[in-house]
Amino acid sequence: MTKRNRNGLPRVVVVGGGFAGLNAVKSLAKVKPPVRVILLEQHNYHLFQPLLYQLATGVVQPADIAHPVRGIVRRYRRASVRMATVSGVDLDAREVLTEEGARFHYDYLILAAGATTATFGIPGVEEHSFPLKSMPDALRLRAHLLRQFELADNDPAQVDKGALTVVVGGGGPTGVEMAGALHELFKHVLVHDFPDLDINHAKVVLLEAMDHLLAPFHPSSRQHALDILRKRGVEVRLGQALERATAGEVVLKDGTVIPTRTLVWGAGVRANPLADVLGLEQTRGGRIVVGEDLSVPGRPEVFVVGDLAGAGDGKGGLLPQVAQPAIQEARHAAQNIERTLKGEPRTGFTYKDKGIMATIGRNAAVTELPSGARFKGVLAWYMWLALHLAYIIGFRSRVAVLVNWIWSYLTYDRHARIIVAVEQQRRPALAPSAAKPAVAAPAPAEAATDRPVVG
Numbered sequence: 001m002t003k004r005n006r007n008g009l010p011r012v013v014v015v016g017g018g019f020a021g022l023n024a025v026k027s028l029a030k031v032k033p034p035v036r037v038i039l040l041e042q043h044n045y046h047l048f049q050p051l052l053y054q055l056a057t058g059v060v061q062p063a064d065i066a067h068p069v070r071g072i073v074r075r076y077r078r079a080s081v082r083m084a085t086v087s088g089v090d091l092d093a094r095e096v097l098t099e100e101g102a103r104f105h106y107d108y109l110i111l112a113a114g115a116t117t118a119t120f121g122i123p124g125v126e127e128h129s130f131p132l133k134s135m136p137d138a139l140r141l142r143a144h145l146l147r148q149f150e151l152a153d154n155d156p157a158q159v160d161k162g163a164l165t166v167v168v169g170g171g172g173p174t175g176v177e178m179a180g181a182l183h184e185l186f187k188h189v190l191v192h193d194f195p196d197l198d199i200n201h202a203k204v205v206l207l208e209a210m211d212h213l214l215a216p217f218h219p220s221s222r223q224h225a226l227d228i229l230r231k232r233g234v235e236v237r238l239g240q241a242l243e244r245a246t247a248g249e250v251v252l253k254d255g256t257v258i259p260t261r262t263l264v265w266g267a268g269v270r271a272n273p274l275a276d277v278l279g280l281e282q283t284r285g286g287r288i289v290v291g292e293d294l295s296v297p298g299r300p301e302v303f304v305v306g307d308l309a310g311a312g313d314g315k316g317g318l319l320p321q322v323a324q325p326a327i328q329e330a331r332h333a334a335q336n337i338e339r340t341l342k343g344e345p346r347t348g349f350t351y352k353d354k355g356i357m358a359t360i361g362r363n364a365a366v367t368e369l370p371s372g373a374r375f376k377g378v379l380a381w382y383m384w385l386a387l388h389l390a391y392i393i394g395f396r397s398r399v400a401v402l403v404n405w406i407w408s409y410l411t412y413d414r415h416a417r418i419i420v421a422v423e424q425q426r427r428p429a430l431a432p433s434a435a436k437p438a439v440a441a442p443a444p445a446e447a448a449t450d451r452p453v454v455g
């Protein structure tokens, strides 16, 4: 029998306020019969990750791409938020445990804690690279980059030691957009800020282990991205894998040594470590195995959605860890809770592909629609801009981002090139689930999955 909370309503706990978690809350607010929803989010904001690279390169400010999560959830009746870091789940007692020591009972649970960066165990990457997954990651990278230019300006001998060389690991959309944006920052902005530095010494190297960029795209889109980046001056090295990284250099598998203090890591993604401590079956990349209805096998009251979920793509593979599957899965899980409450059978999830896109830099992007239509260049870039703008939460943030984009486009300026000290983030220490022992070894990571259209 379903336990009821104080209002007599079934209680749904949602873990994570990203694309998936917020869409789950929104859909659950419309469920009939009504449910009480509690969102547990470790930060007090929802982060729009697709624009993190613009935060790192000074185009936008933190508040432009982060929205207070309470300001979003208060719009929905019977929904509330707790700022809490979930450390485990007692599946038998139906309780979510937090690092702060609280326990939240649920009738239904939706796990939407997202993913983290995977380093594939490459020596030195964990310690010396700059991931791009969180707001502190982006701010730390921004401060570090600008500091390297200041150091080189004070002591030009630093240039030969790699102060002005950035190596970007991974030629998926994150790597491509990051490489393009860094190059624009160096050649159009910092060149004027540092007139005494020979900016020709500043270089961006994009490393990709495969022989092409943008793996999920059509070969003509991949070639377009490669041509644009090379034409603009990014050194693209295809078929070159990283052997190890230190604080002062990266070493490639073929023995090449590149002096650098900045390795930006966009090559791998892995499920949030929360997945490793629940004692549930995991896929490659650590994602939690779910059935067609998106619930965990044997635990029909527990749903997993978004980057954390190992939802099938219907062709024997897994759906990519990008925004659209997260949004659609969250809505579907909420609908299945509603069906269950009504005594109706659940339905299987089917992903509606909306296409893929990646930006390469100013006036350059690639977009592919499910119909087979492909766009590149300025038109694809406008499509990318419009879509990302539409998906930013909050009118003020949308206007702020648009103003920043127009300003940057017209003036080449990056007004947010500010050095703010940010402490390095530590991975959360998670307690094993009270119901099940911790899983001994996390599942191996996946190469960065690449991006469908956000909207």
Ligand SMILES: Cc1cc2nc3c(=O)[nH]c(=O)nc-3n(C[C@H](O)[C@H](O)[C@H](O)COP(=O)(O)OP(=O)(O)OC[C@H]3O[C@@H](n4cnc5c(N)ncnc54)[C@H](O)[C@@H]3O)c2cc1C
Pocket (backbone or CB within 6 Å): 015, 016, 017, 018, 019, 020, 021, 040, 041, 042, 043, 045, 046, 047, 049, 050, 051, 052, 053, 084, 085, 086, 087, 112, 113, 114, 115, 132, 133, 174, 272, 274, 305, 306, 307, 308, 321, 322, 323, 324, 326, 428, 451, 452, 453, 454
């Ligand atoms: C740099 C970058 C660029 C990207 N660009 C694109 C793009 O252009 N298009 C696209 O479609 N996708 C893009 N993606 C991928 C997309 O952002 C993700 O697929 C999407 O955010 C997944 O949604 P989610 O809700 O599953 O996870 P997330 O959005 O990551 O949300 C997870 C939430 O859970 C919270 N959380 C985590 N652990 C805990 C815990 N223990 N307790 C409480 N809360 C917790 C986190 O704080 C976070 O708010 C990009 C990702 C990155 C990193």
